[in-house]
Amino acid sequence: MDLFEAIEKRASVRTYDAVDVPEADLLKIADAGRRAPSGANRQPLQFIIITRAETLKALDRLQASFATASAAIGIVADPQVSRWWLEDASAAAENMLLAIAALGYASVWVEGTLIKEEDFAKELLGVPDSKRLIILLPIGKASQETPQADRKPLEEILWRETYGSR
C-alpha cells in the first residue's frame, strides 16, 4: 500500500477478528518504529512484541481491544536518555500505525487508558521501574470497516505565508 493510502486508511479500530500476524510482519512494524526520528538521535525507545494470548487477555484490564487482538507492540521509553522521549515515542507510534495499516492490519494508539494502569502493565511486561511504558498498539484484523474519525477541513486550519491569511 502506498504511503498516502495508508495515511488515509489508518483509523482507530478497537475490536478485531483473529488473524495470523507472521513474525516477519511484526518485525517490519517494529522496524518502522526504530526508523522514526528522535531528538538529537538519542533513541530512548525500546519495543516489546506481545503475542502470548494470556498476556493479551490480561491487558484487557486497560481496554477491551487487547482481548480480541492477535498481537500488540509496547513502546518503552527511558526519560534518562532523552528529554524528548514522549515526542520520540509519538513519532515511533505513528510510524508503526502506518506500517500496520499498510500491511492490512488494524490498530489503535492506546495511551489514555494505559496511563492509569501503567504500573500494572509494566509489571505484566517486566518493564524496569526506571522506564516508562507509554504507548501500546494492539494489532488485529478489523472486524468491520472503520472510517477515520472526522477531521476539521484543511481550509479551516491552513494559512498561507502568515497566520490568518488565505
Ligand SMILES: Cc1cc2nc3c(=O)[nH]c(=O)nc-3n(C[C@H](O)[C@H](O)[C@H](O)COP(=O)(O)O)c2cc1C
Ligand atoms: C495521545 C493519544 C492517546 C490515545 N489514547 C487512546 C486510548 O487510550 N484508547 C483508545 O481507544 N484510543 C486512544 N487514542 C486514539 C484516539 O482516540 C483517535 O486517534 C482519535 O479519536 C481519532 O480517531 P482516528 O484514529 O480513527 O482518526 C489515542 C490517541 C492519541 C494520539
